[in-house]
Amino acid sequence: MAMAAFVRRGRRIAAASSLISSQPAVTVRSSLIPEEQAPLGVRYVSTQVVRNRMKSIKNIQKITKAMKMVAASKLRAIQTKAENSRGLWQPFVALLGDFPSVDVKKNVIVTISSDKGLCGGINSTSVKISRAVYKLTSGPENENKYVLLGEKAKAQLIRDSKKDIELSFTELQRNPLNYTQVSVLADDILKNVEFDALRIIFNKFKSVVSFLPSVATVLSPEVVERESEGGKLGGLDSYEIEGGETKGEILQNLSEFQFSCILFNAVMENACSEQGARMSAMDSSSRNAGEMLDRLTLAYNRTRQATITTELIEIISGKSALEG
Amino acid sequence: MLRQVSRLLGRPIAAQQQVKMLAGRAFFSTDVPATPTEDSTFVESWKKLIPNIEPPKTPSAFMKPRPPPPSSIPSKLTVNFVLPYESVLSGKEVDMVIVPATTGQMGVLPGHVPTIAELKPGILSVHEGNDVTKYLLSSGFAFIHANSVADIIVVEAVPIDRIDQNLVQKGLAEFTQKLNSATTELEKAEAQVGIDVHSALNAALTG
Numbered sequence: 204m205a206m207a208a209f210v211r212r213g214r215r216i217a218a219a220s221s222l223i224s225s226q227p228a229v230t231v232r233s234s235l236i237p238e239e240q241a242p243l244g245v246r247y248v249s250t251q252v253v254r255n256r257m258k259s260i261k262n263i264q265k266i267t268k269a270m271k272m273v274a275a276s277k278l279r280a281i282q283t284k285a286e287n288s289r290g291l292w293q294p295f296v297a298l299l300g301d302f303p304s305v306d307v308k309k310n311v312i313v314t315i316s317s318d319k320g321l322c323g324g325i326n327s328t329s330v331k332i333s334r335a336v337y338k339l340t341s342g343p344e345n346e347n348k349y350v351l352l353g354e355k356a357k358a359q360l361i362r363d364s365k366k367d368i369e370l371s372f373t374e375l376q377r378n379p380l381n382y383t384q385v386s387v388l389a390d391d392i393l394k395n396v397e398f399d400a401l402r403i404i405f406n407k408f409k410s411v412v413s414f415l416p417s418v419a420t421v422l423s424p425e426v427v428e429r430e431s432e433g434g435k436l437g438g439l440d441s442y443e444i445e446g447g448e449t450k451g452e453i454l455q456n457l458s459e460f461q462f463s464c465i466l467f468n469a470v471m472e473n474a475c476s477e478q479g480a481r482m483s484a485m486d487s488s489s490r491n492a493g494e495m496l497d498r499l500t501l502a503y504n505r506t507r508q509a510t511i512t513t514e515l516i517e518i519i520s521g522k523s524a525l526e527g
Numbered sequence: 528m529l530r531q532v533s534r535l536l537g538r539p540i541a542a543q544q545q546v547k548m549l550a551g552r553a554f555f556s557t558d559v560p561a562t563p564t565e566d567s568t569f570v571e572s573w574k575k576l577i578p579n580i581e582p583p584k585t586p587s588a589f590m591k592p593r594p595p596p597p598s599s600i601p602s603k604l605t606v607n608f609v610l611p612y613e614s615v616l617s618g619k620e621v622d623m624v625i626v627p628a629t630t631g632q633m634g635v636l637p638g639h640v641p642t643i644a645e646l647k648p649g650i651l652s653v654h655e656g657n658d659v660t661k662y663l664l665s666s667g668f669a670f671i672h673a674n675s676v677a678d679i680i681v682v683e684a685v686p687i688d689r690i691d692q693n694l695v696q697k698g699l700a701e702f703t704q705k706l707n708s709a710t711t712e713l714e715k716a717e718a719q720v721g722i723d724v725h726s727a728l729n730a731a732l733t734g
Contacts, residue, residue: 290614293590294607294678298643298670301587304569335577382611382682407584417584441673445628445644453645460668464680465586467611 250510253503257496264492270321271485278411278478281380285408285471292419292468295461299427300436303420307399309348310340311369313392313466314360315405315473316353318373323480325406325414325473326355332416333360333404337367340402350392352470369396380474382467389463399426401462405469406476412483414476419469421462424454596673600638605676606653608662610684615662621655624677626669637675644669646681648727661687663731665724692732699725 314333316326333356337347349364351357351371360368372388392401401421406414422430428451431439444453566585573582603620625634627649646669652661667681702721709715 284612287613288611289589290607290609290617291611291680292586294609294670294680296586296590297593297672297676297678301566301585303566303585304572331580332583335573335580336583339573339576386682404583407589415584416581417586417589419586442641442643442670445630445633445642453643456645457643457668460680464611 250503250506253499253506257499257503260492260496260499264489264496267485267489267492271482271489274478274481274485278475278482281471281474281478282408284380285468285475288468288471291464292461295464298442299422299439299457299461301420302422302430303402303418305400305420305422305426305430307422307426308345309397309399310337310345311348311350311392311396311398311401312336313350313352313401313403314356315403315469316351316356317473317477318354318376319477320355321481321484322477323484325476325480326353326359328414328416329404329406329473330356330359332418334364336402336404336418337364348396348398350396352388375470376474380470382463385467385470386463389459389466393459393462399423403465403469405473406480408472408475408479411479414480417469417472419465421458421465424451424458427454427458593672593676594674597675601675602637603675604635604637604639606679607676608651608653608679608684610681615684616653619653619655621653623654624679625650625652625654626679627651627664628669635669635671635677639671639675639677641673642669642671644671646679648724650687650727650731651679651684661731663687663690663728687731690728690732695725695728695732699729 312333314329316329320326333349337349341347347367348369349360349367350369351360352373352375354373357368357371357373370392372391375384375388378384400423403419403421405417405419407417409415427436427439430436444450566587569585570582603622604624606616606619606621606624607614608616608619623634623636625632626644627633627646628644629647632649633644646664646667648665649663650661651664652659662684663686664679664681665683667679669680670678672678699722702718702725706715706718706722709718
């Protein structure tokens, strides 16, 4: 009799356990719990894995929030300076005009980018536009060269246009940007690169969420003279030159000054755009992390409740097996 | 002159086209609706060659258009005085400015002949009615356009009342001494620059 009871109990327990093992907690997504990480012999999925994931995502969220705050404060600092520098290039455009469609032999494309990453798509946009301008201004007798400011443009352009890169400058923002630094940079470029037209490609800061890729054109003094004598800059001849020297020398100084002013404004605008883009990238990243965290929390709770339910079932069925 | 006229003719037509194209797109009030005719060749050649990417903007799209040359001499001069860090004066109407060109102090009145002047370190004085504001400038450029707009672009400018006389004298003495004891060309050039700046400062304060 006792043996029969034992057997009956054994069969019931076995039935109960097989019932349980054939029904793993159905609501847990299998992708979250990789099979090999659950220890052997466990009849329910482990919450440890989910907990670890949640912890790491929470840390990521904190970091990206902090990066957003840092970018916001840097943006505030640099935005006033950039807006103040906007008056700098306007007199030059008023005097010399702006002719991106000028046809010259030696084009130098100055691409401005950032050194650090995690700033959204602005560097890719700048590089895309630089490549397009290269294509646009290339012709049978034209030679195009790149001058790169910033690490990110170098990384992207070195892959396929390595022989066209004339100069590259990095670590511009180690000290806060100022005109002296940019004018030294401009001097370097003017000394080492021969050009008929310089095209500066940067992201103009329109607002915190909008950056417009722009191209500013600076012509060399010879081209300015050529155009003023019978081309697009015909009005320039009507200007008298006060300076004592020849027109050529004045145009030389003018062209160099124009380049350094436009470059200064371009570098400032790009820096603003970089901080703004980083702010919005980090913001969307922390929002994304928050959503993932919500989903994981739900999954975790379901797993936990399934575990508890399973235990309860075991206990109850064990008790009922003992009694009945 | 011709450039202004062509811009005038191009502007109304381009404005209408632009407005039609961009109706419905949010447009900042600081953006200029009209694009000068020079840009359209660029935009067209871009679209032909690279149809997938939007053409980049050019600086002239972000600038307020300048007024055309008036038929008679206006009564006031519009001055834009800009530094890399700020626009000290922008669009201010004054009676006269005196700029320190390399050939000497040059007075600019409304209706002045269009001129490009290279500036040496010296004093800029802005006369409006009975007020005279003086600034000490580093070198730069001054453009005077046919429409009585004067653009003065310099690297650094300081209002005169913020300069300390004693420090100027000390600096002058120091740089003169450096010039005397300089050995290389570079040191001589640096000392000479220091002397120029300080003597200009001195002249500004005393003169």
